[in-house]
Amino acid sequence: MAVTTQQLIDWKQQGHQITMLTAYEYAIAKIIDQAGIDIILVGDSLAMVGLGYETTLPLTLEEMLHHAKAVRRAVVRSLLVVDLPFLTYQESPQQAIHSAGRVLKETGASAVKLEGGYDEMANTVSALVKVGIPVMGHVGLTPQSVHQLGGYRQQGKTTVAAERILSEAIALQQAGAFAIVLEHIPKDLAAEITQQLTIPTIGIGAGPYCDGQVLVTSDILGLTPWQPPFAKKYANLHDTITNAVTQFCTEVQQGKFP
Numbered sequence: 481m482a483v484t485t486q487q488l489i490d491w492k493q494q495g496h497q498i499t500m501l502t503a504y505e506y507a508i509a510k511i512i513d514q515a516g517i518d519i520i521l522v523g524d525s526l527a528m529v530g531l532g533y534e535t536t537l538p539l540t541l542e543e544m545l546h547h548a549k550a551v552r553r554a555v556v557r558s559l560l561v562v563d564l565p566f567l568t569y570q571e572s573p574q575q576a577i578h579s580a581g582r583v584l585k586e587t588g589a590s591a592v593k594l595e596g597g598y599d600e601m602a603n604t605v606s607a608l609v610k611v612g613i614p615v616m617g618h619v620g621l622t623p624q625s626v627h628q629l630g631g632y633r634q635q636g637k638t639t640v641a642a643e644r645i646l647s648e649a650i651a652l653q654q655a656g657a658f659a660i661v662l663e664h665i666p667k668d669l670a671a672e673i674t675q676q677l678t679i680p681t682i683g684i685g686a687g688p689y690c691d692g693q694v695l696v697t698s699d700i701l702g703l704t705p706w707q708p709p710f711a712k713k714y715a716n717l718h719d720t721i722t723n724a725v726t727q728f729c730t731e732v733q734q735g736k737f738p
Contacts, residue, residue, distance in 0.1 A: 483518050483559040485591060485614050485658040491691070492680040498659075498692025500682050501700070503554075504530045504547045508697060510554035517558050519682070521593065521694065522548040524563040524624070529698045536623050539565040541579055548587035561616050562589045566624045569594050573607035580613045590614060593661065595622040597648025602655040609656030617652035619645050620686065621664035632708070634685075636665040649673045649681075661694060662686040664710065685710030 491498055500519035503509035504526045512520055526547055527539035541564075548562045562583045569576035580592045591614035594601070605615045620635045629635070636642045646669070649660055659680045662670045667687025674681045674690050683690030685708060699707040702716040731737035 482557055485559065488518070488559070488659055488680050489678070492678070498680055498682060500692060500694035501697045502526075502529075502694075503551050503697060506550045506554045509551040512697065513555045513558045518692070519694070520551060520555055520558040520560050522551050522560070522562045522589070523593075523696070524565050525696050527565075529696060529704065535626055537566045537626075541565055541568045541582065545582065545586055548583065548589055552588045559591065560587075560589045561591045561593050562587060564592050564594045569604060570601075573604045576604045576608055577611055577613070580608055580615075581611075584613060591616055591658070593618055595619075595624050597645075597652045597660075599651070602648075602651040605652055605655035605657055615655075615657045616682075617649070617657040617660040618663065619648045619652070619660060620662050623663075632664070634664045634666070636669045642666070642669045645669065646673055646676070649677060653677050653679050662690060664708075 488498060498519065499517050500521060501512050501517050502521050502523040502525055503512055504522060509520060522544065524536040524539050526544065527533040527536040531543065533539065544562060544565050552560060564576070564579055568579040583589055583592050593616040595618045597617060597619045605617065608615050621629065621632060626632060636645045645665060652660055657679060659682060660677070661682045661684060662673060664685040667689060670681065670683055670686035671689035680691035682692040682694050684694045695711055698704045699711040700714045702713045702718050707713065728737065
């Protein structure tokens with residue numbers, strides 16, 4: 481049975497830890513779905529991992545739609561969430577509704593995710609929810625604001641910053657978000673947010689006290705040359721693939737294959 485947004489909220493109350501990974505294409509998405517991951521995120525990390533950009537900012541809505549469609553064809557059980565790319569929702573609630581509406585209509589995704597919890601963004605989330613579009617929030621380190629934040633640094637380390645992130649998370653819940661990603665914040669702050677909210681928190685570099693955990697799939701598979709300090713490498717597919725390709729190349733050149 482497919483995972484739903486309400487099921488995630490129920491799981492929080494039951495103390496059931498939620499799992500979430502990224503996917504950008506059919507083959508990997510199918511494996512992740514069949515392995516039992518609860519949420520698959522077509523993240524804007526696609527920009528860096530899949531398309532070779534230095535940040536997430538250049539990613540377009542059309543590129544996101546293209547990849548989300550491929551992932552949707554693979555997914556049976558997991559809840560499919562799609563990131564809204566930079567400047568496809570920040571201008572106005574109307575712009576956000578148009579972009580998110582396209583995501584749900586054209587890809588078959590179940591929800592969208594957007595970054596930030598300040599007043600204007602909470603209003604945008606409220607507008608989306610009112611027209612029937614489920615929204616996952618995202619506070620803490622928000623990669624689309626990398627230049628404003630001065631890099632991919634941990635957020636919420638001062639009292640003022642921590643209070644701001646907590647208030648943003650509460651505002652997103654009040655606006656109707658069904659879950660919130662907490663990225664790269666101190667574990668004690670993540671624990672406080674998790675305790676105060678009735679909707680689930682999904683941590684990435686936010687410690688063990690969230691209601692679930694998310695990582696970028698290429699990081700856990702060891703496919704990227706660099707990974708954040710909070711990620712864990714569960715396999716080293718970079719070397720596995722390199723060795724396979726090298727062996728193929730050698731055997732063809734030496735006449736051993738076919």
